[in-house]
Amino acid sequence: MMQSAAPLSRDLVLVGGGHAHALVLRMWGMDPLPGARLTVIDPNPVAPYTGMLPGLVAGHYRREELEIDLVKLARFAGARLVVGAATRIDTEARCITVAGRGEIAYDVASVDVGIHSGMPNLPGFAAHGVAAKPLGPFAQAWDGFVARVAEEAAAPQAAVIGGGIAGIELALAMAHRLQGAGARPEITLIERAAEIAPDAPVARARLLAALRGYGVQVLTGAEVRAISRSGVEMADGTPIPAGFVAGAAGARAHPWLAGSDLPVTEAGFLRVGPDLRVEGHETLFAAGDCAHLSHAPRPKAGVYAVRAAPVLRDNLRAALSGQALRPFHPQRHYLKLISLGRKSALAEKAGIAFAAPLLWRWKDRIDRKFMAKFDPLPEMPEPEAPRIAALNEKTAQEPLCGGCGSKVAPEVLSGMLAAQGGAARPDILTGPGDDAAVLDLGGVRQVLTTDHLRGFTMDHGLMARVAALHALGDIWAMGACPQAALVSITLPRMSEVLQARSMSEIMEQAGDALRAAGAEIIGGHSTMGAELSIGFTVTGLLEGDAMTTAGARPGDVLILTRPIGSGTLLAAEMRGQARGGDIRALWDVLATPQGDAAAILSDARAMTDVTGFGLAGHLWAICRASGCGAVLDPAAIPLFAGAEALAATGLRSTIWAANRRAAPLAGAGEDARAALLHDPQTAGGFLAAVASDVAGDRLRALRAAGHDAAIIGQMEEGAPGVRLQGVAQP
Template sequence: MQMPLPLTRDLVLIGGGHTHALVARMWGMTPLEGTRVTLINPGPTAPYSGMLPGHIAGHYSREALDIDLVKLTRFAGARLVLGAATAIDPVAKVVTVAGHGEIGYDVASINIGIHTEMPVIPGFTEHALGAKPLDTYTSRWRDFLAAAQAGEVAPDVAVIGAGVAGVELALASAHALRAAVGPAARVAIIEAGPEIAGRNPETTRRLRTAMAEYGVAIHTRAEVVRIHADGVELADGEVIRSRFTLGTAGANAHGWLAGSPLPLTEEGFVTVDSHLRVDGHWDLFAAGDCAHLTHAPRPKAGVYAVREAPVLLHNLRAVLAGSGKTKAYRPQKDYLKLVSLGQKSALAEKWGRTISGPLLWRWKNRIDTKFMRMFQELPQMTPDKLPRALTDGVAAELAGEHKPLCAGCGSKVGPGTLSAALAGLPAIGRADVLTGPGDDAAVLALGGAKQVITTDHLRAFTDDPYLLAKIAAVHALGDVWAMGAAPQAALASVILPRMAQPLQARSMGEVMRAAQEVFGAAGAEIVGGHSTMGAEMTLGFTITGLVTGAAITNAGARPGDVAILTRPIGTGTLLAAEMLGQADGRDVAAMLTAMARPQGDAAALLAPHAHAMTDVTGFGLAGHMWAICTASGVAGEIEADAVPLYPGALALAEAGHRSSIWEANRAAAPVAGAEGARGALLHDPQTAGGFLAAVAAAEAGALVAALRAAGHDAAAIGRFTAGAPGLRAI
């Protein structure tokens, strides 16, 4: 049997720009085995700027612009680190990422684009924004358009800069405002130079005509001296009314890059040679608008970024493979400019010729949507076929489909199997061991004190050691917090995939840094552990905690108690779908962020009031509520509609996505009357799930309010009643 090949080199792609998105897609088709690929980006999506004017005009939804980096990196076999790069050290070969720390590399590439903010203009930071970064612009534009339509704000827009981008966005704004508020819409475009965009007089004439049709006021030779909340002040004293001021003039380098030790232009762009290699650094590349081509300077335009991708991919592979046979990028001398004209019409300019009309918009639309389909419809990489001859039961175990085993708590042994195994253990024979199997943690007597001890580990659902370690630490601490204990000490158990020593050091560094952040904040010390290499990454922790008074267990719930849940459910469904490339990256990113948040404060709020409490993990909400019912001798009712769900979980459950352990969970803790997707999610295995607590009905409302005020998505999701242990949905 072929063993997994060892990882020997780290390739880090800084930024999810067009070039890197294409590189990642091509990498997924033909990966270079032995390379660990990391993509760093502030968010889970990367917007395609070519469709921005169409979105502002109202022709495209916001989602239509987004490249889903979660799906893309899954396809590429890469890890996605969500965070903004803030520094790079090309000598130490590390990138610093906000909220993550340092990430080491052997070969790296930068593709972070530009911004069009103008902080040097007084009032810009307070009262205006740049067209790039695009996310902020589109969000604030939607808010402004809604406010203008509702009559809450004057429909006045000013665009600073009359280049192609400024003209397109002025026309798009005018089109959307006119549709929203009618002729009251006012759009102005301000240009410091003598004329608006256009490399030939015919282009300029047609753009002026298009703006005249929308009533866009054109101000040329106009110097902006100050921006106010309700207008733009010019050097001649004129104030142009504006409640939404947009900057498009010029292209500015991101501050961290402009302040880096890399070779830069006066404007702060990274200088690269003809092979897209950063000058003086054979292992560092740059592409797109953040790079300056010293051999063939070109304007900042997305067409160059797109065409750089195959060359960059070839060169990255050459350096990683040790061949060194890179090749040059030769940019085209001219390219077709397609300019949106507000309505579904466009202008085309090339070789000094200009034409315009609706047919050109359709052409542009086909080009743009074809580009986006490359990322929205990623090739389906078929898994290896099963052997013709199979042992009886293999096909049934795979449920008729060749699906991967789920990660996180979705890969746990089923609750029935585990209970049967634990039932065979002898009774506890030591007086200082106060509880046996079946609760969140064991309670030990140590002199006059009580200590709890628990262990937990997770099969990796992300290739990011730092993020996995944070979530694994929070997950393991849940057992200690749920029993009302204060975390004391932790032992780490780390299994890394086979990799070279430098990659081992980087991975272990990220794991221990993340774990220390979580345990240190919880008041616990990491005192040691064990590490090894294996087939895949698995992280876990053994934790002790100290209890003052009686530990909170599953026993103690009383008839009439309300069941409070502190965190949404749906992680198993989302993670199962993400493994298949079917989950929305924004939903996955939001869920992972929530999973990594510690819950000690939630436990502290509940502990003084909880008659019984547990953390909801692999056996699902129903399984853990069943455990409380069984230990307490009560029945339980779940209000399925009241259970908070992670965004995207319900739709994925309706589509039939289930975690590997789901069927076993449902069999072990049936819920009478539970139907449909919401009923299915009651058995969904949770990783780093919330707390389920039984509290007096009179205290439940105030506790939920306190939890929500502390930032937890808590809810009262049912109650405990008199009767034989069991569950029903109401």
Template sequence: MAPSRISPASSGAVTAATVPQSAVLFHRKPDAGPRCLRHLDKPRELRHLSGTMQSDIPLTRDLVLIGGGHAHALVLRRWGMNPLPGARLTLIDPTPKAPYTGMLPGHIAGHYPRTALDIDLGRLARFAGARLVTGRAVAIERAARRVSVEGRPDIAYDVLSIDIGITSAPMRLEGFDAHGIAAKPLGPFADRWQRFVEAVRSGSEKPLCAVLGAGVAGVELALAMQHRLFGVATRPQVHLLDTGAALTGVAPATQRILRRQLRSAGVHLIENAEIAKITHDSVELKGRDAIRSALTVAAAGARPWPWLADTGLDLTDGFVTVAPDLRSTSDPAIFAAGDCAHLAHAPRPKAGVYAVRAVPVLHHNLRAALMGESRMRRFEPQKRYLKLVSLGDKSAVADRGALGLSLPGLWHWKDRIDQKFMQKFRDLPAMPPAPLPREMAGGAARELSDHPMICGGCGAKVGPEALETALAGARTDLRDDVLIRPGDDAGALRIGGRIQVVSTDHLRAFTDDPWLMARIAALHALGDIWAMGAEPQAALVNIVLPRMSAQLQARTLAEIMSATKDVMSECGAEIIGGHTTQGAEMTIGYTVTGLMPEASTPIGVGGARPGDHIILTGALGTGVILAADMAGRADADVVTAALSHMSNSPQTAAQSLKSARAMTDVTGFGLAGHLAAMCRASDCGAKIDLAALPLLGGAEALLAAGRRSSLHAANRAHAAPRLADLDDAPRSEILFDPQTAGGFLAALAPEDAPNVLAALEAAGVQAADIGRMTPSEAGIRFR
């Protein structure tokens, strides 16, 4: 079948989509190694298809998970070990990590570092073949089956599941929004607590806290806070307040133990308190003296997220009402689990144990819904469960039904339970690769051994040596209206007295989010236009989509074109058409043109002079971070920061650098390769201060751990002979790291550099003066 071609008169769907290769039974990225799934439960409609290649199964259904709660995290883990062919999986969460509730009191008390609480949703999504959308869901349009997410286009679904937890923020309490913090969601509170402890340690904050809500959660937090503050300050004071009686709902023996522990720890319990308002340093009470508090935390009750009220779903006290199969009682396409759900057939208090116990049923029923099967399992929660309540220090009380007791070793038992749960996400199962064929052409096995993975983005490029060899002598020199300057980022054409620059670029997907991938690819392509001092004019879009149904093609193209339109609108360029086709995986590319100002010539890589300041905008490290992410070995916060860096437009930086004598964008061949090209074209050398190079967070640590992009070795081999005084330290290796949507490398006259750096700083653009151009005989050196 011929590929489709998009014309300017078409619907504007000039884009391809990012699709997890998990449509199939293999790892999303083929080069990461196929997964061997011996116990695959094939969908009924596929059981009769003998000989069908799993990679040929088209994507036909979208499963969207809102929230990275415990139930969804465990569903993702199960999905990674047994994905459903034909289903595309999306996880939406405001943050790339989800904290585990069970270990929060231990962290507050200082027994666990902050990192011990986090379920890395980025790694988990990569393992499951899901795209992670880091954003806040704010609405569900049920008729159109779309989820609204802040700051990006809607995300379509066929089956939806909600696991967004609860909030403990009080609904109406004057001053709380400005001066208080809710204990749930846990992430913001844990981060706020960490900052508060450091402020108390430094003496900039007083060790005075108040906890609103004297249930089990409030008591645990108050004891943990008091224990931690005793370690960093003298005479800390924690107040625990409740509008009614404390510790209702636990066994009498448990209540006695906890009240005794509060007194022993010095926590002040105030029951039947009428709270008037919260200020920056107090909790004001009606009929009583105000409580001094530098940090006020709400741990009272469990409130649903307000936006659920606008979904039109059946709700019970604001929580999604679900049937025994965990589907909404009003919409069979929507499931809910965890604290945000209300079990109509078996109401239970809000507790993480029910979310975890519901996972097998939720996982089975989501798969059944995607396959169109009506057979659903029932979730029958237990009536009672064991609570292990932390007491601040490393002790605990056990509560179950009418029983409560405190025994030596209970905290360590709780710790083992919590650590075992978290270990499920720290050590994701290693799925063995499929065996290689017994017979292969000579050199194939060695190539697989030397290059087991091809990176996405610029890391997938052909090496510079092979490219230069292929291009040598390829020019025809047939036209005098085409300006040919070796090494320049884009071609230059004389048209009617003006100079138009033109360039093309495309990227192999490194994220399964088509909207984000398209934005980064568009900015990456425009970098060549900006580097030559031109203003973007027009763009053609070229897209390869994995095999998928027409419905999913339309959804994916809509996301890609939304990002494309945003980028091109921001820089004043017009989208004039493009080309789409289906292939093995998603690739997005752009052919872009730009116009030079009248009577001006393009900035090239030649033109630098000895003594010029070498300015680098942005930061380095996208190649190694993306490579580690593909291998499932990158921290989600590091990956998210890198993706954010790549998706920021460099237009302001380019405008500030228009006085540059020479300029290029730093992309696939790394800083060393692009600097060498500038030196060759300018007949100069360079001296670079390695310590001045700006690096993305986590990049140097990954290099030190031996992580490398698949293009790294070729970049090093090509550039190293031109470099001197270079050691093998991890920071030196950043010179060969291929960059995607990288910053600009510019040579500026000494009299211009200070003003340009000041302008970049004023505009909020990250930039560094990393060295000087030198005479050519000096070569490229480092200090």
């Protein structure tokens, strides 16, 4: 991915990761517009390709085969991904409200959020039914139902409400999947109209034959009264037993759009003109199923979003740069390839229909060709790395990690700190080396720490929240209550308008995290530079003695409150190698405060937070300060999802080699788990040495509070050092 050196001056925001936007992101990555900052907002780190949904339900595809990884795609496009749900667009203020994140400003924006097939007015559907769209919740619920049927914990009974093409494909796919699992399925297709397939009448006879072949019961002219735990209740009182009820009765607009003051159809879809601009709004565009082509109405189908993508990309660039826009001319007819459960399909176009297994292979080839646009993404030339004196070729070209992966090497830092040791002062109670300094201010004990992080995501709000919680970790680790904070921000070069927008996002998220911990931002400093970095100097107040790395005793149990592997995952994400779902899960953990975990461990004998020097390095610090050894059980250490597999490929964070030299491990091999012991952690968990008789209680309390904590080893007699072997769990 090549990024423009031009200062950022305009904000383009894509709301939703639908098919059109996914293609726009891909095209943008291959040819970005200099000076434009691109943002994509979506509730999920992946976007589904719904054309393969029937194949997924039938068991022909794995779920990951029809997911577009928005994390990788955003990185390729040079875009920042904000994982959150848009709830409002204010076209006057030009901002988009995102749940839990506040407002994201734009100069030009586009909406491609798809549709849903929920049935909000049907009693019981919200509690006991599942909408076929969006795909994510549906796929998870369906997989769970199939597993229960396989375990004979549920009867193979399902119902589909809606007898259009989508509902027919689902009913056939469900029957095929359950038959393949060894069950005798009872599938019911329910349609209010007098006949099924109103949008493909020429194919109706063939579709009815396919349904009969799978034993699907078809009810037409049928009204549903309610959904319950046991199934569907019809208007005439007839019960339809079903442990899984799918809603596929038409396309519905998302309520936040349908209920907005934007120009929408009676059904709630955004009205757009030939240039894909929302009617009456020069800087707002829309595409995909959430949009209604006022100049050329068409049914809801992904083929139109795919065809619209190049026009949308061109018009977004034109709107940002003051150029002329071009119209979108959708095709009048398109080929419908309808899945028939097994690997067979029916084709319908312009009044002609025919079925054959060859058609399924054709459809499969078309679908896979589309998905191949996003995995792998095109190889783009990188700028040639400069040759730097005294650095080897590998070091000069290796990307510098973000977060704690970009820290100065341990031996460099320890040498610098040792050189600072001067005459003791009565008001400075601790010297360099602890998590935070302890000061005596007229009888009041205050702790003081500073931390800053190099940007690992272009989402400034997320980055600010994680950086604030990362800095608070030192305060919590020493048993203090957070008090006040100074913020230090370096922004990339950008216009004053974008500076203000970025600062607003940063301060809102950082302020929220700090206030929730009991601290207030009281000042700070900002500047512009080559890239984003955010740091905090934080103070805290102590009621008693500070918790330090000294004090651990042989026999103490080691508790870790959070998985490790964040450095490897963040390094992989920067290289476009990490799975979006794993990164989203990591971000969620890093953005979670740990003050409650510190309170649970308030009686620990020694504690520190695991950050840049890795688990091994921070355990070595406890061993040195406490004058004893430690034994770790690698198998007991929790890891972030995806980290071990990435480490097994040889992927390492920038500081890994220096961490390994500084904290040798006796008995360590070359496997991925051993490598992750030196992985630098951003906003890492607490490592505490706890008396053995209370360790079990503390672990249970941590897990009850939602922390993925574990007992990972114990302290032992001997010279300071760390060795690896299995440890009996108390």
